[in-house]
Amino acid sequence: MSASPPPSSPVSPDGAEPVGAAFILRKAVLSALVALGLFSLMVGVRTEAGQSGQLEYWTRFGELASLVGAVFVGSIAVELLRLWLGPRGGLGSFVPSSVQNGLSAAGRYVAPALLIFTFLVPVIFYNQRYILDLGILVLTYVMLGWGLNVVVGLAGLLDLGYVAFYAVGAYSYGLLSTTFGLSFWICLPLAGILAAFWGVLLGFPVLRLRGDYLAIVTLAFGEIIRLVLINWQDVTGGPNGISGIPRPTLFGIPLAPGEGGLAAMLGIPFSPTHRIVFLFYLILALALLTNWVTIRLRRLPIGRAWEALREDEVACRALGINITTTKLTAFATGAMFGGFAGAFFATRQGFISPESFTFQESALVLAIVVLGGMGSQLGVALAALAMIGGFELFRSLEVYRMLVFGLAMVLVMIWRPRGIVGHRAPTVFLEKSKSISSDLVKEGHG
Amino acid sequence: MDYFAQQLINGLVLGSIYGLIAIGYTMVYGIVGMINFAHGDVFMIGGFIALISFLVLVSVGLTAVPVILLIVLLVSMAITALYGWTIERIAYRPLRHSFRLAPMLSAIGMSFVLTNFSQVSQGARVKPVPPIITGGYTLHEGDGGFVVQLSNIQIVVVITTIVLLGLFTWLVSRTRLGRDMRACEQDQTMAALLGVDVDRTISMTFVIGAALAAVAGMMYLLYYGLVDFFMGFVAGIKAFTAAVLGGIGSLPGAMLGGLAIGLIETFWSAYFSVEYKDVAAFSILIVVLIFLPTGLLGRPEVEKV
Numbered sequence: 049m050s051a052s053p054p055p056s057s058p059v060s061p062d063g064a065e066p067v068g069a070a071f072i073l074r075k076a077v078l079s080a081l082v083a084l085g086l087f088s089l090m091v092g093v094r095t096e097a098g099q100s101g102q103l104e105y106w107t108r109f110g111e112l113a114s115l116v117g118a119v120f121v122g123s124i125a126v127e128l129l130r131l132w133l134g135p136r137g138g139l140g141s142f143v144p145s146s147v148q149n150g151l152s153a154a155g156r157y158v159a160p161a162l163l164i165f166t167f168l169v170p171v172i173f174y175n176q177r178y179i180l181d182l183g184i185l186v187l188t189y190v191m192l193g194w195g196l197n198v199v200v201g202l203a204g205l206l207d208l209g210y211v212a213f214y215a216v217g218a219y220s221y222g223l224l225s226t227t228f229g230l231s232f233w234i235c236l237p238l239a240g241i242l243a244a245f246w247g248v249l250l251g252f253p254v255l256r257l258r259g260d261y262l263a264i265v266t267l268a269f270g271e272i273i274r275l276v277l278i279n280w281q282d283v284t285g286g287p288n289g290i291s292g293i294p295r296p297t298l299f300g301i302p303l304a305p306g307e308g309g310l311a312a313m314l315g316i317p318f319s320p321t322h323r324i325v326f327l328f329y330l331i332l333a334l335a336l337l338t339n340w341v342t343i344r345l346r347r348l349p350i351g352r353a354w355e356a357l358r359e360d361e362v363a364c365r366a367l368g369i370n371i372t373t374t375k376l377t378a379f380a381t382g383a384m385f386g387g388f389a390g391a392f393f394a395t396r397q398g399f400i401s402p403e404s405f406t407f408q409e410s411a412l413v414l415a416i417v418v419l420g421g422m423g424s425q426l427g428v429a430l431a432a433l434a435m436i437g438g439f440e441l442f443r444s445l446e447v448y449r450m451l452v453f454g455l456a457m458v459l460v461m462i463w464r465p466r467g468i469v470g471h472r473a474p475t476v477f478l479e480k481s482k483s484i485s486s487d488l489v490k491e492g493h494g
Numbered sequence: 495m496d497y498f499a500q501q502l503i504n505g506l507v508l509g510s511i512y513g514l515i516a517i518g519y520t521m522v523y524g525i526v527g528m529i530n531f532a533h534g535d536v537f538m539i540g541g542f543i544a545l546i547s548f549l550v551l552v553s554v555g556l557t558a559v560p561v562i563l564l565i566v567l568l569v570s571m572a573i574t575a576l577y578g579w580t581i582e583r584i585a586y587r588p589l590r591h592s593f594r595l596a597p598m599l600s601a602i603g604m605s606f607v608l609t610n611f612s613q614v615s616q617g618a619r620v621k622p623v624p625p626i627i628t629g630g631y632t633l634h635e636g637d638g639g640f641v642v643q644l645s646n647i648q649i650v651v652v653i654t655t656i657v658l659l660g661l662f663t664w665l666v667s668r669t670r671l672g673r674d675m676r677a678c679e680q681d682q683t684m685a686a687l688l689g690v691d692v693d694r695t696i697s698m699t700f701v702i703g704a705a706l707a708a709v710a711g712m713m714y715l716l717y718y719g720l721v722d723f724f725m726g727f728v729a730g731i732k733a734f735t736a737a738v739l740g741g742i743g744s745l746p747g748a749m750l751g752g753l754a755i756g757l758i759e760t761f762w763s764a765y766f767s768v769e770y771k772d773v774a775a776f777s778i779l780i781v782v783l784i785f786l787p788t789g790l791l792g793r794p795e796v797e798k799v
Contacts (some may be wrong), residue, residue, distance in 0.1 A: 268776035279769040451610040457603025
């Protein structure tokens with residue numbers, strides 16, 4: 049047997065193999081054949097339960113042929129692109145550094161511009177309820193993304209059960225307000241504290257685990273919490289959830305029509321839009337709080353410790369950083385923001401049920417964090433805007449949402465492992481910072 | 495006692511299915527060191543392909559059930575194995591030396607892709623099939639009228655599992671490929687230096703794991719009579735629990751863990767509460783990882799810098 053390629057060889061042709069038209073064509077034909085095998089039954093035949101419950105099927109060879117054709121053409125395109133970009137194909141490496149610097153300079157203005165625009169959204173779109181609602185939804189995900197970013201992006205702990213803390217926050221507010229009649233502003237910190245408490249409680253035993261195991265365990269925790277919410281009917285209302293959750297007030301002044309309402313106090317005619325605008329600014333404030341706290345924490349020793357932990361856990365331990373407390377604080381901080389977002393979600397909807405806290409939700413937030421570039425605040429905000437807002441605008445494509453998210457996650461990991469928009473390099477460097485290619489960021493090198 | 499015996503049978507059958515999926519997790523973890531998060535969805539795809547090929551074969555006019563089942567088994571194994579190969583090729587191989595979280599995140603992305611691909615291509619509704627293998631034996635008739643039954647489908651599931659396990663054990667312990675796999679598990683660089691084609695071996699690992707998952711998917715289809723696009727998620731976590739419980743990286747451990755999880759889940763449903771059966775399985779995962787991270791038959795992992 050001749051010498052086999054070393055395991056580290058990339059998939060792209062290494063220059064050893066002559067890349068010509070024949071090679072590209074052969075590869076495209078092979079890809080098309082594989083695609084034909086993959087899709088033959090899954091796409092070529094469509095099954096559905098008929099009227100009598102009997103399964104029926106019909107064939108869709110047209111779709112199958114077009115998919116295989118698309119793979120064929122796509123394969124040729126990818127190969128040509130690779131040829132054009134050189135053997136070390138990758139989006140990061142072919143952009144010259146001057147352009148990259150220019151982009152990062154432009155990036156400095158994107159964030160303030162985006163912020164100002166967000167502040168003006170309720171003014172510009174005052175009469176468009178749909179856009180305001182969409183804005184609130186996007187901001188909720190921005191906040192969740194920023195919260196999870198503390199755990200995944202800064203501390204490098206993969207948390208697949210983040211929605212559990214969102215649920216804890218939502219149910220804390222729902223239960224406290226409906227049973228004890230506490231107001232939103234008292235419940236908000238309580239929801240955050242409770243979520244953080246759960247974060248510590250869940251985190252304490254499992255944070256010793258390695259990255260992958262931790263991910264699975266957090267996933268299990270998320271599912272356990274959801275199943276308990278469904279089945280513990282006496283407290284949580286089971287699948288029916290909690291309804292009649294009070295709307296938020298402006299520090300005690302209800303945003304309602306009639307005497308004592310905000311509109312009456314200000315002497316302006318009441319409009320339901322007031323509440324929507326109020327909710328918009330509320331979630332914006334909460335999201336900005338998350339952002340501000342994260343940025344501040346990053347400059348504190350604990351934030352430095354998180355980043356160090358993300359880069360190399362063993363080295364971190366060798367330097368005397370207490371791994372457990374460092375991980376726990378990251379976990380609890382992230383959970384607290386999740387709890388805030390949950391309380392907001394409950395007050396906005398007025399109704400919560402376990403339906404809203406499935407793994408899909410965790411997955412969505414995680415995808416936003418990953419696509420935005422783990423650790424990058426602006427990236428997460430842009431990813432949430434593109435992914436949530438973008439898909440809301442094309443409602444008919446809703447079913448493709450997670451498909452696109454999944455593909456994007458895989459592609460981002462392959463081409464730009466630290467995110468599309470950019471990544472957060474460690475804040476402190478021993479020497480001057482260098483841009484690191486993805487080949488070098490494995491453990492012990494980065 | 496009769497009730498207990500019946501639950502024991504049910505648990506063993508369920509455990510066989512979990513065990514078949516768990517082998518895929520444990521093999522990939524042993525060699526590549528990553529959790530193949532998409533493996534549960536590969537199992538789901540296997541179930542779908544078995545369903546579709548079964549429908550097509552029946553409508554073509556085949557009537558002999560054993561022949562149909564054999565063809566369905568081979569077709570679903572082949573196509574699902576192709577899925578396993580493609581997933582490794584696209585989503586994992588380029589990341590083999592990337593940073594720590596990259597393969598896991600890519601696997602999660604792949605899992606979304608597979609789940610939603612089958613939702614888009616086959617629809618979100620549950621697909622029921624009429625029972626294909628019917629009949630069975632009455633093992634014991636109790637005083638209270640409770641009957642312990644062993645259905646033919648249960649026999650088929652268990653026998654298929656045993657045969658496949660035998661085949662698989664032979665493959666790993668006696669063939670060239672198995673030796674390569676064990677070599678890669680110990681030290682990939684050294685194996686490559688000694689002429690083992692590491693890339694090919696890893697590909698084959700995914701292919702075998704996917705083929706076994708396809709068998710599990712088909713057994714699930716035959717046993718429960720339905721498939722849906724989301725079934726890979728919970729089954730995947732439980733099979734992963736089985737792999738961890740048995741000691742991840744250990745093949746007999748995966749089967750042992752699968753049986754244990756199947757039994758625990760069945761007995762929990764029978765004696766405590768059906769609602770919390772998934773909670774029980776997930777709690778076992780957490781408890782095992784915290785207190786017994788090497789599992790029942792695993793070796794302790796040494797962290798190298």
